[in-house]
Amino acid sequence: MKNHTIPLTGRDSLIPNKFTWRFLAISRSDRNAKPCRMSVEAHTEREARQVLSPHFILSLAARLPVLEVRHD
Numbered sequence: 001m002k003n004h005t006i007p008l009t010g011r012d013s014l015i016p017n018k019f020t021w022r023f024l025a026i027s028r029s030d031r032n033a034k035p036c037r038m039s040v041e042a043h044t045e046r047e048a049r050q051v052l053s054p055h056f057i058l059s060l061a062a063r064l065p066v067l068e069v070r071h072d
Contacts, residue, residue: 018066021048025056041066 021040027033038056042048045060052058 018043019048020062020064020066021045021060022062022064023048023052023056023058024061025052025058028055028057037061 023038025038040048
């Protein structure tokens, strides 16, 4: 399956998990800009890059699971 993520627990889900994607980013419009950390929530890295890439040159730094709030 394309763009399908299997959780680390090994169980397969029909709804892909969302992740926080962190990138080291440099502004495309400011040649003197210093690198900064940018974060975005998305299901895939491609999705996350589509949000930021029009404005930044990106280098992947981390993929972190988004923890859902659970009410018992």
